[in-house]
Amino acid sequence: MKKVESVIRPHLLDSVKNALQEVGVVGMTVSEVKGFGRQKGHTETYRGSEYRVDFLPKVKIEIAIANELVQAAVDAIVKTARTGKFGDGKIFVSSLEDVVRIRTGERGEQAL
Amino acid sequence: MDAAPAIVSSGDTAWLLASAALVMLMTAPGLALFYGGLVGQKNLLSTLMQSFVLVCLITVQWVVIGYSLFWGAGGLVGGTEYAFFQGVGQDPLVGQTVPHLAFAVYQCMFAVITPALISGAVAERMRFSAYVLFTLLWATLVYDPLAHWIWHADGWLLKRGALDFAGGTVVHISSGVSALVACLVLGRRIGYPRQAFPPHSIPLTLLGGSLLWFGWFGFNAGSALGASGLAAQAFANTHVAAATTGLAWLLIEWVHRGKPTVLGAVTGAVAGLVAITPAAGFVTVSSSLLIGVGAAVVCYLGVNVLKARLGYDDSLDVFGVHGLGGTWGALATGIFATKSVNPAGSGLVDGNSGQIVAQLLGAAAGWGLAAAGTYLILKVVGLITPLRVSAEDEVSGLDLALHGESANPGSSGTPSVASPVRDNVTPIRH
Numbered sequence: 001m002k003k004v005e006s007v008i009r010p011h012l013l014d015s016v017k018n019a020l021q022e023v024g025v026v027g028m029t030v031s032e033v034k035g036f037g038r039q040k041g042h043t044e045t046y047r048g049s050e051y052r053v054d055f056l057p058k059v060k061i062e063i064a065i066a067n068e069l070v071q072a073a074v075d076a077i078v079k080t081a082r083t084g085k086f087g088d089g090k091i092f093v094s095s096l097e098d099v100v101r102i103r104t105g106e107r108g109e110q111a112l
Numbered sequence: 113m114d115a116a117p118a119i120v121s122s123g124d125t126a127w128l129l130a131s132a133a134l135v136m137l138m139t140a141p142g143l144a145l146f147y148g149g150l151v152g153q154k155n156l157l158s159t160l161m162q163s164f165v166l167v168c169l170i171t172v173q174w175v176v177i178g179y180s181l182f183w184g185a186g187g188l189v190g191g192t193e194y195a196f197f198q199g200v201g202q203d204p205l206v207g208q209t210v211p212h213l214a215f216a217v218y219q220c221m222f223a224v225i226t227p228a229l230i231s232g233a234v235a236e237r238m239r240f241s242a243y244v245l246f247t248l249l250w251a252t253l254v255y256d257p258l259a260h261w262i263w264h265a266d267g268w269l270l271k272r273g274a275l276d277f278a279g280g281t282v283v284h285i286s287s288g289v290s291a292l293v294a295c296l297v298l299g300r301r302i303g304y305p306r307q308a309f310p311p312h313s314i315p316l317t318l319l320g321g322s323l324l325w326f327g328w329f330g331f332n333a334g335s336a337l338g339a340s341g342l343a344a345q346a347f348a349n350t351h352v353a354a355a356t357t358g359l360a361w362l363l364i365e366w367v368h369r370g371k372p373t374v375l376g377a378v379t380g381a382v383a384g385l386v387a388i389t390p391a392a393g394f395v396t397v398s399s400s401l402l403i404g405v406g407a408a409v410v411c412y413l414g415v416n417v418l419k420a421r422l423g424y425d426d427s428l429d430v431f432g433v434h435g436l437g438g439t440w441g442a443l444a445t446g447i448f449a450t451k452s453v454n455p456a457g458s459g460l461v462d463g464n465s466g467q468i469v470a471q472l473l474g475a476a477a478g479w480g481l482a483a484a485g486t487y488l489i490l491k492v493v494g495l496i497t498p499l500r501v502s503a504e505d506e507v508s509g510l511d512l513a514l515h516g517e518s519a520n521p522g523s524s525g526t527p528s529v530a531s532p533v534r535d536n537v538t539p540i541r542h
Contacts, residue, residue, distance in 0.1 A: 043540060044310060046375055047429060048416035050540040051308045 131334025154509025280390025288435025356404025357384025
């Protein structure tokens with residue numbers, strides 16, 4: 001089992017979500033986050049005083065999936081979240097030790 | 113004064129009373145929101161309060177003694193004959209067609225807004241008790257005498273021929289210069305200019321600025337003291353100058369900084385309103401276009417260049433907009449005043465170069481009284497109560513520290529404190 005976390009441009013959330021559903025992802029957790037990478041922040045100017053805003057808004061999608069699904073899911077995210085410019089985000093894949101479905105108590109792949 | 117028709121005109125009175133209400137609107141909510149949007153959210157209520165409380169405080173001061181110091185007979189300052197509005201009744205004001213009471217209450221609104229303008233320079237750090245004491249003394253010792261000098265028949269500046277139709281010197285130079293002195297005496301906000309102080313709500317500022325514009329029709333056109341052709345002239349000039357300066361500011365900013373900003377447009381409009389104030393009843397509409405452009409250049413430089421160069425923390429640019437805009441307006445009145453608009457004034461365009469000298473004198477007197485008066489009053493108030501809140505209160509916000517309230521309380525009644533993510537902005541030094 002893997003946990004796939006991707007940080008993407010907010011306006012592409014819908015496309016990424018649809019693409020993930022198409023490849024068989026059945027659930028996800030989404031949060032609004034802020035941060036910076038190579039895109040850096042932006043500047044704001046008020047009566048000539050300029051300010052740099054370091055953290056930009058992004059959306060983080062977390063999914064927990066079986067190993068077989070990882071490649072397809074990552075491909076789907078890359079395909080739909082890519083614009084080719086700084087700020088497209090990142091995907092983090094990590095091993096997942098266990099999963100519990102709270103309603104039934106099922107564990108492991110059963111709970112995915 | 114000429115022989116007065118001893119009758120009250122219903123039309124003139126209606127316009128003056130409506131104008132008084134319009135000028136009241138300029139302070140609250142106009143100026144309150146204009147300033148309120150520019151401060152941090154933790155200081156929104158304390159900033160709104162600095163305007164609103166003066167509607168209450170200075171009105172009482174005006175009735176008790178302020179109006180008499182302004183309109184009573186006397187050389188340097190009016191006497192006490194109108195204290196508590198004695199003798200200020202329904203009969204017409206001498207030489208006018210409006211009730212004396214209508215004039216007194218109209219002028220009250222000017223006395224209210226002028227010290228409120230200063231609050232923008234000391235925003236986000238001044239203790240409320242010190243502010244109340246300062247504005248009360250300032251209205252009594254600076255505003256009332258200055259208004260007497262320029263507008264009362266006994267006033268020495270009026271006798272020297274200084275023109276100030278609606279308060280360019282009385283209101284804007286006096287508040288703008290006092291603002292500069294006050295922010296120097298109080299010192300910078302903690303962290304300025306290393307730390308950023310971005311406005312928390314440009315929409316509030318736009319709303320407040322637009323209400324100022326709306327109320328300014330009463331301020332300037334009401335100063336004709338009647339529903340007359342002169343009122344229409346002042347109304348048109350006021351509108352044209354505000355629009356012109358707003359537009360010119362946008363263009364300058366667009367070229368200079370790359371983007372036209374909402375804050376720039378509304379700041380420009382207010383600067384235009386300031387500059388046309390002394391000239392509104394003396395110049396043509398086409399002169400108003402030029403006065404408007406001049407205001408954009410002068411005030412843009414003041415706000416964008418001068419403040420950064422000199423390093424004073426005039427938090428909301430009261431000096432840059434009102435001090436400099438008012439000074440430009442005073443001089444521009446000496447240039448553009450023409451007898452074709454108002455027989456009471458002729459400037460350089462009429463070939464009267466002496467008017468510029470009178471205008472310089474009026475402006476210099478305004479600068480001098482405002483600077484000296486503000487400095488001395490703050491020093492005295494500082495002996496009675498600290499001028500600034502504690503460093504801890506300044507950092508955590510004045511709303512809770514001074515008023516025990518929060519503009520946007522969280523679910524548990526806690527103040528909306530700084531969000532580490534939202535507030536992580538840093539100023540850029542050039």
